[in-house]
Amino acid sequence: MKKILIANRGEIASRIIETCQKMQIETIAIYSDADQDLPYVKAADYSFRIGEAPVAKSYLLADDILDLAVREGADAIHPGYGFLSENSEFVKKTEQRGLVFIGPPSSVIEKMGDKVTARKTMQEAGIPVVPGSGFAIGTVDEAAVIAERIGYPVMLKASGGGGGIGMQLLESREDLEKVFVSAKTRAKAYFGNDEVFLEKYISESRHIEVQIFGDDHGHAVHLFERECSVQRRNQKVIEEAPSPSISEETRRNICGAAVKAALHVGYRNAGTVEFIMDEKEQFYFLEMNTRLQVEHRVTEMITSLDLVKWQILAADGKVLPLSQSEIRKLGHALEFRIYAEDPVRFIPSPGKLNAFTYPEHADFVLDRTYEEGNQITPFYDPLIAKAVVYGENRDKALEKASEVFENVRIEGVKSNVPLFSKIVKDDVFKSGQYNTSYLQQSKIVG
Known part of the structure; x- marks a missing residue:
């Protein structure tokens, strides 16, 4: 090329x-x-x-x-x-x-883009999926019967959705009746497909994803897992690799399941298999993202590999540069998505970025969307930049992250930098024993 x-x-x-x-x-x-x-x-x-x-x-x-x-x-x-x-x-x-x-073939994107089809495909591959309807639901009465069978609380999801968009937590039939029609309408508007389905809501859950890669020669590998449980509105805010608290056995099993999924669908190029995990480390397939992830940098940091280069080589028909046994992980990396938003209410804060300064550090990468003087408009996701730090271990990485956020200055718009400054010093986060409810339950917000 x-x-x-x-x-x-x-x-x-x-x-x-x-x-x-x-x-x-x-x-x-x-x-x-x-x-x-x-x-x-x-x-x-x-x-x-x-x-x-x-x-x-x-x-x-x-x-x-x-x-x-x-x-x-x-x-x-x-x-x-x-x-x-x-x-x-x-x-x-x-x-x-x-x-x-x-990227991957159109057939894989089509199959994995429809969440109902993706669930069925993963079941065929022997990958555990979250208990749910397993098919698109047409009416609220049908949904109510299924929800009672699954047991509340449940998640109502758009079949064509992703990235946390089109998901609603329902605690009762009353909740279901209130949102069912509007959920289908919103799914049609966002994704061109009004199909919705139900899944059992797993409380105290972890969001773990595995980076996969495939080529045209029948090879598929994983590049280890990422922890993505710090979320607001079901959307990721902080990602880290490797996960800070899962066991080595679970790590082997979940990475193996991701490769199994990739081989089953004939995957090519970069992709991510996302799982939800309960308190007992039982994991379930959530979705497959058939593209490069926002958080790919943390994987690059711990493997010293260039995932975009791998993408280009795979698309050019080349064999993957490394076999599974040759891929190594070293150290720890965290990524923080710096948004132009209110750090308490998480409402976007568009405007002119009057000042944006940050430290230079050997183990710190800042991927910027905007620089000083740019206008942050309301037309797109308000991501100012991604701050990615690396350390020889998690404690060292957190120390560097704390130092970074003490020296980041943003003026002209609100940002979530003050929130990150609190999170990296918070005992719960530092312990690594957190889940997807962390931001909702934590006292550091506000």
């Missing part, structure tokens, strides 16, 4: 450009009217306006993006995460235009 178009924006576009520069591959960036002054636009070899600020008029314009790629002589499309990254029709169109899609 000599030229890649990046069908994305912000920090992930900058991250892809970083690797392409090392591989001497030219990059084409696209930008909306709201993003024309962002760092990634300047970093790319070529940059082109793709449309107006709303995503439907810019980053989701699949045909316009492909037309640009062909016109400018691109060999491949890297979708990043979000937007078109898990759109199977976009993958098909990409291939029809003679371009390489840097």
Whole structure:
């Protein structure tokens, strides 16, 4: 590959450009009217306006993006995460235009993108799934019968959803009747599919995910697990690798299950198998993300591998650079998603980023979407940057994280940096014995 178009924006576009520069591959960036002054636009070899600020008029314009790629002589499309990254029709169109899609086959994306189908597929592979309906539910009465069988509380989920979007916790039939119709309507609006299903809600749960990779030659490997249990609104805020408290036996079992899942579906390129785990370390399949994750940097930190490079090599038909036995983990890494949002209510805080300073450190990486002087608009996820720290062990990594957040200064918008400063010093978090209810139950918020 000599030229890649990046069908994305912000920090992930900058991250892809970083690797392409090392591989001497030219990059084409696209930008909306709201993003024309962002760092990634300047970093790319070529940059082109793709449309107006709303995503439907810019980053989701699949045909316009492909037309640009062909016109400018691109060999491949890297979708990043979000937007078109898990759109199977976009993958098909990409291939029809003679371009390489840097990601899994459209058939895998389609199968894993529908959560009901994904559950059935994992059951066929012998992977445990959360007790649930196992099929799309059409009416509230049907849902009520299933919920009673499963036992409240239950989670109502959109079949086409992901990233915590389209999920609702229901404690009773009354809750179910209140939200069922609106949940289907919202699922249709967000994902183009109004199908919903039910799963048993597992309290005091952990969110553990495993990084997988596959190639065209029948190989699949894992690059260990990440702990993603610090969440707000069912969306991740802090990720770390490896998980701070699961047993080595559980680590082997959950990573093995992820590879088994990858082989069963014929996976290629980067992906993540997400699991939910109860207090007894029994894990259940949650979903498979058929793309590079936001939090891939923590895996890179503990393995010293470049996952974007692996993606490009796999998409180019190469054998995976390392076998499973050759992949090693060393030390500990944590990623903190710095958002322009109120650190108590978690409400977005758009505005001009008047000041953004941070320390330089050998074991600290900052992947930025914005820099000083940029406008953070309400059109996209308000991620200012990802702060990733590494230490020879978890305690050392936490010490470095504390030092980093003492020296990060953000002005012009609110941010969750003050919250992170508290979390890294909190005894519960430091113990590693936390779960997905941590932020809701912790006294550090507020």
